[in-house]
Amino acid sequence: MTMPALQFAGTGKDYDGKTVLDDVSLDVNEGTLVALVGHNGAGKTTMMKLLLGLIRPSRGTVSILGYDPAGPDGAEAKKNLGFLPETVAFQQAMTGLEVLNFYGRLKRADLNINPELLARVGLADAARRRVKTYSKGMRQRLGLAQALLGAPRVMLLDEPTTGLDPALRRDFYDSLSALKNDGVTVLLSSHALSELESRIDKVAIMNSGKLMACGTLAELRSRAHVPVRIRLRTRDGQASNIANQLNGAEISRVNGQVIEFVCAPEEKMLLVRRVSELGVAVEDIEIDLPTLDQLYSHYRDDGGPQ
Amino acid sequence: MNTILIIAGQEIRDGFRNRWIVALTMVLAGFALSLTLLGSAPGGTVGASPLLVSVVSLSSLTIFLLPLIGLMLSYDAVVGEVERGTMLLLLSYPVARWQVMAGKFLGHMAILAFATIIGYGLAAAVAGFTGGGAENETWMAFAAMTGSSIVLGGAFLAIGYLISTCVRERATAGGIAIGVWLFFVLIYDMALLGLLVGQGDALAGGAFHALLLANPADAYRLFNLGGFDNVATLSGTVGMMADVKLSAWVLGGAQLAWVIVPLGIAGVLFRKMEI
Numbered sequence: 257m258t259m260p261a262l263q264f265a266g267t268g269k270d271y272d273g274k275t276v277l278d279d280v281s282l283d284v285n286e287g288t289l290v291a292l293v294g295h296n297g298a299g300k301t302t303m304m305k306l307l308l309g310l311i312r313p314s315r316g317t318v319s320i321l322g323y324d325p326a327g328p329d330g331a332e333a334k335k336n337l338g339f340l341p342e343t344v345a346f347q348q349a350m351t352g353l354e355v356l357n358f359y360g361r362l363k364r365a366d367l368n369i370n371p372e373l374l375a376r377v378g379l380a381d382a383a384r385r386r387v388k389t390y391s392k393g394m395r396q397r398l399g400l401a402q403a404l405l406g407a408p409r410v411m412l413l414d415e416p417t418t419g420l421d422p423a424l425r426r427d428f429y430d431s432l433s434a435l436k437n438d439g440v441t442v443l444l445s446s447h448a449l450s451e452l453e454s455r456i457d458k459v460a461i462m463n464s465g466k467l468m469a470c471g472t473l474a475e476l477r478s479r480a481h482v483p484v485r486i487r488l489r490t491r492d493g494q495a496s497n498i499a500n501q502l503n504g505a506e507i508s509r510v511n512g513q514v515i516e517f518v519c520a521p522e523e524k525m526l527l528v529r530r531v532s533e534l535g536v537a538v539e540d541i542e543i544d545l546p547t548l549d550q551l552y553s554h555y556r557d558d559g560g561p562q
Numbered sequence: 563m564n565t566i567l568i569i570a571g572q573e574i575r576d577g578f579r580n581r582w583i584v585a586l587t588m589v590l591a592g593f594a595l596s597l598t599l600l601g602s603a604p605g606g607t608v609g610a611s612p613l614l615v616s617v618v619s620l621s622s623l624t625i626f627l628l629p630l631i632g633l634m635l636s637y638d639a640v641v642g643e644v645e646r647g648t649m650l651l652l653l654s655y656p657v658a659r660w661q662v663m664a665g666k667f668l669g670h671m672a673i674l675a676f677a678t679i680i681g682y683g684l685a686a687a688v689a690g691f692t693g694g695g696a697e698n699e700t701w702m703a704f705a706a707m708t709g710s711s712i713v714l715g716g717a718f719l720a721i722g723y724l725i726s727t728c729v730r731e732r733a734t735a736g737g738i739a740i741g742v743w744l745f746f747v748l749i750y751d752m753a754l755l756g757l758l759v760g761q762g763d764a765l766a767g768g769a770f771h772a773l774l775l776a777n778p779a780d781a782y783r784l785f786n787l788g789g790f791d792n793v794a795t796l797s798g799t800v801g802m803m804a805d806v807k808l809s810a811w812v813l814g815g816a817q818l819a820w821v822i823v824p825l826g827i828a829g830v831l832f833r834k835m836e837i
Contacts, residue, residue: 308654311836331656339654345647347572349579361568362655402651412654 259322261286261410261441262307266316269302269465277302278465279316284443284458286409289436291452292445293552294462300445301342302465304414307443308339321410335363338408342415344399348388352379352398355387356405365406376431377401378424392419400428411435413444417451429455449548459548461555468555473548480554482546483518488531489540490515498537502530565657569665570672577673586631586673590681593623598685599692612689614700617707618797620682621786624707625779628678628715629743635670636722637739640828642732644837653837663829667719674715682708703790710785710817717778717820718743723828727835750777771808778820785813 260283269277277299284290292300305311306318309325318325323333346355356370374383377397382390390398396419403411417425425448432455435442446452453473460470469476486505490498490513499510502517505527509516519527524543531538546554577583598616643649652662686704721742729735754773774780787797 305837310650310653331658334654334656337654339651341647341650341654343647344651346651347576347648349576354575358568358572359651359655362565362652362657 259319260284261288261321262443263319264303264306264316265318267303267306267313267318268315269299269306269311270314276465277306277313280465280467281316282460282467282470284441286441287436287439288457289432289442289444289455290458290460291456292443292460292462293447293449293452293548294445294556295447297464298462299465300462301414303462304339304341304412304443304445307412308334308337335406336409338403338405338411340399340403340411340413340416342418344395346387346395346398349386351384351386352390352401353383355398356401359402360405363406370405373401373404374398376404378427393421393424396420397424400431408440410441411443413442415446416444417446417448425451449552453548459551461552463556473551476551476555477546478521480546480551481521482550482554484521484524484546485516485518485544486524486527486531487542487544488515488538489513491537491539494537498534501534502527565661566665566668569657569662570669573666573669574672577669582635583673583677586677587680590627590677591684592681593627594620594681594685595688597623598689611697611700612692613686613704614792614796616685616689617700617703617790617793618787620685621707621711621783624711624714625783626747628674628711629718629747629779631674631677632670632715632718633722633725633739633743635673636666636719637725637735638732639666639670639723640726640832640835641729641735642726645732649837659833659835660829663723663825663832667716667723667825670719671712671716674719675712678708678712678715682711697792699790699792703786703793706790707786710782710814713814713817713821714778714782717817717824720821720824720828724824724831727828727831746777746779751780754780774808775812775816778817781813781816781820784808785810785817 262282262284264280264282267277267280268275276297280299280303292303294300302311306313307320307325309327309330312326320333321336323329325333347358350358352374353370356373357367360367360370371380371383374380377400379394379397379401382394387395387398396416400416403413417428420428429451432442432444456473458470458472459476461468461476469479471479483506488498492513495510495512495515499507499515502515505517505519505523507515507517517527528541528543531541574583594616597619598612638645640649643652653659682704686708722739725735725738725742729738757773758770774784786793788794
């Protein structure tokens with residue numbers, strides 16, 4: 257068993273006597289993509305700062321690639337790290353290319369690929385313009401480019417899609433998949449839950465400094481017991497007839513052609529089998545699994561610590 | 563390339579980019595030239611070389627100007643970058659915090675040295691021409707004055723970093739910097755004078771010396787106005803220097819200590835700082 261790429265072990269953080277992070281234990285294995293979700297003030301940024309060694313834990317430990325980020329060898333770990341802060345800021349008087357060259361030098365990265373890196377985030381035309389003239393979206397893209405400098409093994413992305421338009425978000429999610437294929441470990445925090453669902457390996461749900469739940473979406477769904485919504489389309493006039501045969505299911509809506517009902521996750525297969533026995537009267541079936549949004553509100557509101 | 567040099571280079575580039583360096587050099591050259599040209603008018607009649615006069619007048623200028631420049635360059639070096647968010651990004655890179663501090667200091671020192679050497683060098687050239695040359699000792703005194711001016715600027719750079727690491731807001735740092743400048747450059751000497759007049763006897767030699775060394779601007783003044791005999795004669799500090807038995811080594815050492823100690827404390831505080 258290798259060491260997790262990122263690890264929180266009983267980590268807590270207090271600011272002026274106020275607990276902002278409370279006993280969080282979380283392992284992120286190499287090559288996985290983990291999303292930290294939670295509203296503002298849930299402790300996501302605090303976790304990022306702990307991983308960067310910018311602040312020290314009040315309790316417990318933090319490690320990144322086996323190093324203590326706030327310890328004397330913290331700089332070692334940062335050679336293999338890319339970070340995008342929530343609100344990224346650059347030296348205003350420098351051009352985009354100069355920014356990348358400066359940070360690339362600090363990371364001992366190959367500077368020759370920087371123009372290409374800028375092109376990848378759609379900033380090729382702005383490479384020689386001062387950052388002062390950039391829009392918020394352009395600064396965010398420059399932030400992404402700097403996080404990719406030196407081919408990092410771990411990336412920490414704090415709200416990476418803020419200020420990106422839908423097309424750029426899609427590009428960004430595509431590049432996330434590419435990173436994952438290269439074996440890069442990614443920890444990202446986000447509000448854009450629905451967009452994340454298909455891309456991530458694991459979700460960690462935070463609320464007021466506590467880790468409420470962590471696991472794959474499937475694990476969280478089965479643990480959450482959030483009801484599954486099933487919608488059937490039937491032949492004309494058959495709907496109420498069929499609805500009567502589905503005793504046990506909690507039917508929420510019936511009209512001439514459509515039946516909607518919810519059931520507990522473990523009853524899902526049973527009901528699906530029963531529906532299929534009804535034969536040709538049922539024309540179509542749609543199953544809505546709980547979305548990340550629903551899971552998030554479930555764990556945030558009433559899910560106790562795992 | 564070394565991390566410290568990369569950060570220093572960045573500061574210098576930034577200084578050129580936002581015209582800081584040009585402005586500083588022009589201010590220093592402007593003051594130095596006007597003092598030299600105006601100051602040599604009375605000096606010519608008593609036979610002192612214009613260069614010698616400019617050593618005296620420029621060291622008075624330095625005491626006001628270089629602490630101010632040093633503080634202006636450094637007061638927001640840490641707190642300003644933290645506020646803007648650039649520090650967060652910088653520290654996510656493989657750099658140790660002491661390297662950030664050392665790099666900034668080196669970069670700011672280079673800016674300060676560049677502006678001082680160019681500005682005062684112009685004045686020296688003009689004084690040298692109009693005066694038809696000067697003795698070697700005078701050139702030495704001028705070089706020592708220029709060098710110690712840079713060190714004085716460095717001391718206030720270091721004090722500026724210390725302010726910058728102690729406070730949470732850039733505006734607070736600016737306010738404190740102005741207060742520190744007023745204190746060391748204006749108030750301190752007046753208070754010391756008042757103390758001497760009022761309690762002259764109680765202030766034994768040792769305590770008086772300590773009080774002089776406890777202000778980098780005073781250490782600078784004594785180093786330059788008393789360090790060379792011809793300068794002391796001209797500036798009328800011969801009698802004073804006979805009383806103040808502090809060698810150039812002690813004064814120079816005090817100046818350097820005023821660079822090293824605040825910078826060291828700022829470095830320690832910065833290392834512990836939570837960003």
